[in-house]
Amino acid sequence: MIDRVDLWLTIIALGLGSFGLRFVFLGIIGDRALPEWVLRHLRYTAVAVLPALVAPLVVWPQAAGGEPDPARMGAAIVALVVGLTTGRVIAAILAGFAALYGFLWLLG
Numbered sequence: 001m002i003d004r005v006d007l008w009l010t011i012i013a014l015g016l017g018s019f020g021l022r023f024v025f026l027g028i029i030g031d032r033a034l035p036e037w038v039l040r041h042l043r044y045t046a047v048a049v050l051p052a053l054v055a056p057l058v059v060w061p062q063a064a065g066g067e068p069d070p071a072r073m074g075a076a077i078v079a080l081v082v083g084l085t086t087g088r089v090i091a092a093i094l095a096g097f098a099a100l101y102g103f104l105w106l107l108g
Contacts, residue, residue, distance in 0.1 A: 071103035 034042075058076045060066045079096025083089065 071100060071107050074103045075100035 054076070058072050059068060061069050061072050063069070064072070075096045078099035079092045082095035083092030086092070
């Protein structure tokens, strides 16, 4: 168990860091136009966040004891293929969802 002081110091530090990151964009440069190279890089933020959240759940799923699971790998591949072919995020999510449950049912 973590010490209460360490816990609260961590929470406060993360809160200050989060506030600082938001303040830089909203408070300091919020009313100014950003350079084109910054805008170009910011376009990739949303594209990078979802795979960063999903990848650990596919490669080292807690439900499988941290071992790679064929059902989750298959569902990720199905979602990737549907996303690339249709270009629709919701279709990819729903296809991956259906594939996961289908593979879990098939593989036991």
